[in-house]
Amino acid sequence: MPSAARRGYGLGSVATGAFGTVPGLLLLPYLTDRLGVAAGLAGLLVLLPKLWDVVLDPVAGRVSDRSTHPGGRRRPFLLRAGLALAVAFVLLFAGPTSPTGLAATWVVVLFLVCATAYSFFQVPYLAMPAEMTDDYHERTRLMTWRVAILALAILLSGGLSPLVRDTLGPTWGYRGVGLFVGVLIVLGTLGAWWGTRLAPARRAATAGGSLRDQLRIVAAERDFRTLLLVFVVQALGIGMMLAGVDYVARVLLGGSGASTVLFVCFVGPALLVTPLWQRVGEARGKRAGYVWGSLLLGGGALATLAAIPVGLAATAVTVGVVGVGYAACQMFPLAMLPDVAAADTARTGEDRAGTYTGVWTAGETAGLAVGPFLFAGILQVGGYVSSTDAAAVQPDTARLAIALGFTVVPAVLVALSLVVLRRSRLDPRASQG
Template sequence: MSPAAASGPPGRDRAGGTATAPALPASVRRGYGLGSVATGAFGTVPGLLLLPYLTDRLGIAAGVAGLVVFLPKAWDAVLNPVAGRISDRSTNPAGRRRPFLLTAGLALAVAFVLLFAGPTAPAALAGTWVVVTFLACATAYAFFQVPYVAMPAEMTADYDERTRLMTWRVAVLALAILVSGGLSPVIRDALGPTWGYRGVGLFVGVLIAVGAAGAWWGTRHAPARRTATAGGSLRDQLRVVAAAPDFRVLLGAFVLQALATGAMLAGVDYVARVLLASPAAATVLFVCFVGPALLVTPLWQRLGEARGKRTGFVAGSVLLGVGALATLLAVRAGTAATAVTVAVVGIGYAACQMFPLAMLPDVAAADTDRTGEDRAGTYTGVWTAAETLGLALGPFLFAGVLALGGYVSSTDAAVAQPDSARTAIALGFTLVPAVLVAASLLVLRRYRLDQEVPR
């Protein structure tokens, strides 16, 4: 058992009482949650539409398109720990983390507008434009997301207050996914092949800018516990973080689920167009995926407070995996049946976002309590790097399944797909994510940090 586990979770004594940390003002919770408008929009729309843009608008082969989506995200995975270390060492009078929200967030918004504004031919030039601008997006996102995720460990020392803070964040995240993921295909289809994706770029860029500026402004009165910045090189700090057993377990489970989620996001548009024969079904599936999360997130919060965050994470993971597996049968029955099973996935996804993000500050704070040094940025840098890599590998994995199934890439959206490609779409959207979620549950069995929360 790690020292952190032996002493119980941060903010809670052995009898289960809450530490005497003051509750955060509601305005700070809401303000922090606004950052999820930026993270939700950027995390959703490229995963949903960038692969179809490459294969069915630019005519790039599925395997190559998967690489185009993956490589900038792989760079982001390398950069995130560096961004965490830089924010750890920040001495800005406006706060260690907050200034990054505004500067990096606005840079991300501009880069995203440019992502879909480039040439569409020849394919080599168009693909290069996407790689370069997506690389710029990934760089800006690293310097927004890492400080943003690091903030809760410094805003409150209370175990349950972090869960409440994540409840707001996940609720806003669900709304951001609903708006960005639900409306982007509608905007694309309404504006037509020439201006559709460019309209999506502008729409999402505005959402990112609003979310980043809102989080920066809304957290201006947030408390910030400042402890000594951890010494040593970045390599030294990464070695310390890698040695934390509960962090490794939590990260491993979360990355496997990010991979599963990335594959499902990449498959939504293909399922709607090819299997359900209705491009509009993409919006329906997104509403069914995110809508339930807006309703059940407070219920997940109650479960976490009563039974512990790990228990809530496990329960949500089971629903996520079962829902994905059931969708394999539902796609054969049509849009209505698929919408029901996707709603089950959405209920589980809400928990699988909220609980790990509420558990991460516990791990970072336990390290600070044990060592007296602040490594929150390093922890979150590694976390977001791994999450980004998982979300990038998801579309890459789905593209690989498409390639194995013989998917036909073409600028003609009406091109007929062979039965093998249809099977590949179905398996990549359902069975593959379900297997990954099952693997994450096996990993999660070894998490021990909140084992002393009263049951």
Template sequence: MAPEPPSQRSDELPRSTRIGYGLGSVATGSFGTVPGLLLLPYLTDRLGIGAGLAGLMVFLPKAWDVVLNPIAGRISDRSTHPAGPRRPFLLRAGLLLAVLFAIMFAGPQSPTALAGGWVVVAFLACASAYAFFQVPYVAMPAELTDSYDERTRLMTWRVAILALAILVSGGLSPMVRDEFGYAGVGIFVGALIAIGALAAWRGTASARMHPVVSAEGSFTEQLRIVRASRPFRFLLITFVIQALATGVMLAGVDYVARNVLHDKALSSVLFVCFVGPALLVTPLWQRYAERRDKRSGFLISSVLLGGGALATLLGMHLGAVPAALAVAVVGVGYAGAQMFPMAMLPDVAAEDARRSGQNRIGVFTGVWTAGETLGLALGPFVYAAVLALGGYVSSTDGLAAQPDSAVTAIGVGFSVLPALLVAVSLLYLMRYRLDPPTREQR
């Protein structure tokens, strides 16, 4: 590794490392987005599975990660691989995930029981591989740098690339589906996941890690210590509830386009409006964090997230353009609601490591990603439950006429429900406290 140029501060990461690390979000963004966007419609409107059962089928494999993610964190904490404790997981688990994702949409479409079973087993395998990619990946920032502000800059790159990855994977996947079918979606997204995994593995090859002493004690004891962290607990609860709200909206995009706005092509438009603003506003959120603080930025972005969701209720009744504008407000809030907590998590974990002298970063991130996974998994499940309560009619061609009650459920589930969830999350965010270091300490 070449010596740092004199102009570069010792705590500042090279741009190549920031970008390399950020490119891992191509994998996390693609896998985190497309199943939530298209897997539920695939089950209800291609395989003909009832909305309630389809929601359960999407939820259960992801719920498995709630158990597996902390274990993956613990395993990566104790890794002694010469290439570093985290990087080998990026390559192996990332490439395995890419292959499994392509397989998930390549199964039979009849009989229904066989087709549904194929999806559940393949999605469970995907979720398992993803745990061993995502947890080490999220743990890396706390070990890449000791700097409070540098972690914010690192997260800015990550969130910006994440937004682009979500925009590409989620925006193009409905078009790929319409042109090449769901099997085409599997290949397309699998390729994106492979690219992201390889880029993160290669891009962090020259990074100098900042190891701390490995944690002692049993896994249960470590979880108990992590749970006892008040800042982490409130930050996690806030993030999980907002992940649920985001998952609900994401699951509803395709249904709103087809059944409320009566144009399936608007699925991509609404999705782009949801994610696109992040490419513009994420650097602005970063400046806010550096000049003020991350917590207040998280509060403001959360209000925009929830307020924009509520505004879509009116927007959907006024037409496609007002609906898209309301979703764009959601997108501005979503950018901050992703960047701020992901930049705050390494602060919490690094502060714990500083005080204890032990490396529990992997356990922190394992619990974090388990919570995030649970929230995102519950999103389609909750939205499917709303559809079932509204009497949504499943089919194998997506052309079934829907009763008025189902159309109402589609709209309310997409707008009012996520707004209420964000409002609840603010009650916990207000209780989060972790004083940022002074400028001299940064």
């Protein structure tokens, strides 16, 4: 495959990375500390639109499977859904800030629109690698580009968004974030749509039957079930950590710009280590790389509990370890997913890659959505004080809740995922087309 096609495909991660990161990082603080919504209710408001995506993602996958558009089975969805997502995201933070009920309703409705558009972008986007190449290692190289660009997108969107918010102040800060991220989504959308125009796209026969039939076939695939379960459990932990970054920085570390520092340490290592993880995958296999990355992810999260009382520098180091593992836990499962889908096509002669990625994206969405909800629940139990006053003092129980929700609980979730992964017989090498 031409390297230009890999880069073009990877550019779609600018859109997915920006939207997948910023709401998880700032939407909960926006609700609790800008709109004054109670932490438990705020967590529910963030969760509900994402649950809609869980239902919609398999539908989006089946719709793209059946597409007969002359521009390709998947690519036209990127342009339409991506531009719609950008507009909706700008409006998400541009609504009223009072009264609280009206403001919260605005957020829920616009986030629901965002989630719908994102589903019709992300699902066809993830289905493309299974149709772009039959080569086992080529899919790893394709995902190396995707994860590297994803890391850069997450770094830019997640690292700069808090700075945009803080620089522009309470009135225009979040609106500035909406506009900034909206521009990133447009750039990623246009880059992926244009960059993949010459990419190979083999077209097997569309799988027949209803959506229910296709879901039943996908659910019966053991390798897929195992891979999905591991990924979703880890997404829960990652979602909790993303939701907790701003709280750890503001409440526990209290340093100016601490949120940006931690976020850069979480995501930044992927820019350096993703090519190294690619070599690990080629030498040892994708499953082995996934296990090693998971160990670093969980171990780094647990070490962060001890680092937080020491200060920002120590916390940045342990969060950096988390970031090294996070890169592997993004690259390897996404490189293994098209292996499974392509093996199914080779075995049956039918293409249901969109259905596979629809179910996959539904699982990922659920994990990343429930993660902040769990974190918000821990804050509620800990007695976190939601207030529009930035100087509000948090009780010790709330500070402990923030620390545990950011470190111990994610580490336990990763450990559970490792039990499934290490005991499985998942061997994607057998899935070469």
